[in-house]
Amino acid sequence: MTDTLTPLQAVAEELGLAIEQPMRRDGDHWTSNPSALTIGAYTYNTIDIAGVKVALSTTDIYIHKGSVYYADPTERMTDALVVAAVVVPPSERRKGLAALAMKELCAAASRVGIVLKLEPCPITSQRVKGERLPTASQLRKFYARFGFVGGQIMERQP
Numbered sequence: 001m002t003d004t005l006t007p008l009q010a011v012a013e014e015l016g017l018a019i020e021q022p023m024r025r026d027g028d029h030w031t032s033n034p035s036a037l038t039i040g041a042y043t044y045n046t047i048d049i050a051g052v053k054v055a056l057s058t059t060d061i062y063i064h065k066g067s068v069y070y071a072d073p074t075e076r077m078t079d080a081l082v083v084a085a086v087v088v089p090p091s092e093r094r095k096g097l098a099a100l101a102m103k104e105l106c107a108a109a110s111r112v113g114i115v116l117k118l119e120p121c122p123i124t125s126q127r128v129k130g131e132r133l134p135t136a137s138q139l140r141k142f143y144a145r146f147g148f149v150g151g152q153i154m155e156r157q158p
Contacts, residue, residue: 007081007114008056012047014108020046037085044084052101055085063152068119080115090128106146116156
């Protein structure tokens, strides 16, 4: 990875994709970016891989008393990214697009020497009425296909 690039910039550049930042400049002021993925109260840096929105963070995650938390957001990781969410549009689900996006993301992260981390949990805010969400166990199996290991927090080395 080039020393002048953040892990997020290095991966996005390797993929040839733009980063949708949470805020964007609109004239003299900043506004929310509707292209960036919002989960709960937090809007993430987002890249779009084949129509799949992938939310990424340079803030580390850790387990405390059985729950996963984000670390201090002012302390950025320099060699890793957290995959905060992988969201496929409802009309495109069950077509292998999440797997394609993860394959491309993991390959790019490996090429630039970036560790990927994630919490394998369903994102309930993205559920469509009547749709069954994958379980944490199913998500662990899915992410293991791309080299992630672990339990409540999974990690993939380059």
